[in-house]
Amino acid sequence: MQLITITDFSGVTSARKSNGFKQELTFATAALLGLSVAAPSVAEEPGPWKIETAGLVYSESDSRVSAFEPVVSAKKEFGEDRVFNAKLVLDSLTGATPTGALSSDNVQTFTRPSGQGSYTIQPDELPIDDTFKDTRVAFSAGWLQPLTSTLKGGVGVNVSAEHDFRSLGLNGNLSKDFNQRNTTLNLGLGFESDTINPEGGVPVAFAEMQPANSTPTRQAEDDDKTVVDTLIGITQVVNKRTLMQFNYSVSQADGYLTDPYKILSVIDDATGLLVSSTGVNRYTNLYENRPDKRTKQSVYWRTKYRFDRDMFDVSYRYLWDDWDIRSHTIDTRYQWRFAPNQYLEPHFRYYQQSEAEFYRPALLNSDVTNNTLPEFASADLRLADFSAITFGAKYAHRMASGSEWHLRLEWYQQSGESSPDGLVGAAKDQDVFPTLSSVIFQAGYAFEW
């Protein structure tokens, strides 16, 4: 028994087992000619299950978010390049996440999202909600098969659920080979329907956070959104060692795009001090409000270069949207095969984004009292101006059995403006964007079954 692996250039690897020299010769010839030829005697014989498992631990500094994410993926070829794949991911999250409120010189008391109970933040500490705890289950499956000798089609489904969020997605894609398989045109379409059922209900836009155990100002129990993704791309064999990919994609989201747990502090126009509210150590905090539509567009370029043993992979993405966010992402990996069955892969990623047009570190009290609040406002740090770097490395070892295990360790760090525009007086002295550092550790094992 010998395994011959044929990789086409739309990224799909197929494997077949052959029993004799004649079959080997048939496959070798097909591979050399770049043709999708199925050998009659083995076309009905499915390949083995290719199982990949991994567990990822993500841990932020200052006891913020921690996540554990096990994943198992299975892929099987059913002959004639027909491939089934499925993936199951669990995502267990605990810790604390920034609420959007400003830190201050005073102790601050906030109500929990459920409206039941409260928590206290010490002076000069970034307000974070420590009740963040969730488990997410996500499942996806897909089927890919040739439609003609140069056209492939695929369909997929994905579902995910967590205690306050459910998502259902469907997608389809076509890839057409040209130019003796040196050029592949890819077209993809995805549809996603999400329902959010926040703890304590969906807050009314700019409603004030009420004291604990009083009736919160809510507009509904739940809300939803839809996302339509379109992607058109080209994959090109540039030379014997270089593969290049270029994508243009559009993602249109429609519906409830606000984060129901995020709030904004209200500060005095002159002093910049937090505006007091009813209760001990309580200040005025309003729930955020975002537009109900967002269109993101991106261009993505990727090049993979194969040395005799090593491999270099670099990509760049420019993304822009109608919320005025612009971002640049550069991602590079170098696979150093220092031994025939082992490699070390250093990884570096740089990310930079500009803020959303409605990002506000805080709201001014005059806008609240005069009823001149902006139509949309959010103090979510993920919508702020910041940059991030990731660096680390992966080590992988292929064993004699053909199985492979790997370890990956990376650091991720976000840095933003500590005192962005929109703050006055005392609020300018607070660090709005403390540097976020996190560690990513992953272990994985892949085998055939």
Add this chain to the structure above:
Amino acid sequence: MVKKYAAFLFALATCFSLVACATHVEPWEKGLLAKPDMALDANHIDEALDDHIYFSKEASSGGRSFGGGGCGCN
């Protein structure tokens, strides 16, 4: 209008120039390109896990491909 589609037109132009500049590679010259590590989805597990982290920490997502399921984290 021109500005709105400038990036797209630039992308399209780059695509055409990319195809035009590529040398023709015969099927029997694709030995290195056929290595498993040259597949575009060779690292799909790592990429999916990373995408989930970045999706929940940054305002950008997608571009490379799509699918994988939504998340309430944004």
